[in-house]
Amino acid sequence: MPYRNQWPTNRLLSTAARLVEHAWNENLASLGITHAGVMALDVLHSEGSMTQAQLAHQVRVQAQTMGKTLHRLEVHGHITRSKNEQDRRSHVVSISPAGERVLEDAARLEHGLLGAGDESDEQFRRRLAEIISSLGGARWRQEVQEDLDAGPDNGSGATPAAVQGAHASVEGSSTTGAPGTSS
Template sequence: MASWHTGRLLTAAARLVEHAFDAGVADLGVTHAGVTVLYELAHGPLPQRELAVRCGVQDQTMSRTLDGLERDGLVARRRDTADRRRILVERTDDGALVMEHAEAIGEARLAPLADNTSPESAVVRRMLIRVIQEYGGFRGRCPGDCK
């Protein structure tokens, strides 16, 4: 791995972390993608298109993710009364409960990465935030808290 370029290292690390998280939340019936959606809906309903942008995915991908979450009763979709062309997505009470459990599982599962106090971790975090911002991900907005 020492000879891998930085992009390959980032991709490999991201996939491994996502797989570890998915394995941890599998018993809840959700994936990393589903948990990301539930997290983004924590402060209220969002238009489906905005949700896709915030999660950094294509509309079609978001639609498939929402289909599963809606089928499982974790989100609900409805027409926006102010603009009938828009679909609003909101988290249900069951979705909030799953999100709460997923956060606890994620914290436990990803504990080895949680040390934000070491100088090395601080450097890695700054670099990752810079990569996200440099590539304009999520309309320049980090999902969740990336400060």
């Protein structure tokens, strides 16, 4: 990559996003969890129990992809599923105490990945949120900027939806262009 300083911004952003995601996944593997699992646990932690379909919508992935992620989380004891009293065809998914602990560990790993931010980091984060909102807002019919304005939630300075939007954008740009194509 001899001429990185001459690359267009979109190539720099795409490459940086992939490198960060690979490094984060390697760190998460030490906890026995994937980044898709962290996103699901993060939503359950902040929003409370919900159905698989609702969770898939919140994380911006297909229900089938969420099913695979939930299976892994359930096997490791990070979530519980119970019959939905309002619709017997579905289950309600809840985060377990073990899921809360692994989510805290994952947040520490994520925060340590790029180090502590400063004012320029906050400006960079705001710009990334603007990019996600403008390119992803129409795609998911949801504005990430509203989530960012709601304030930080997980100690990393990123709101769950902003993080999910960023990860969904990275996933969606990988091979097929569809959100949630990787698990």
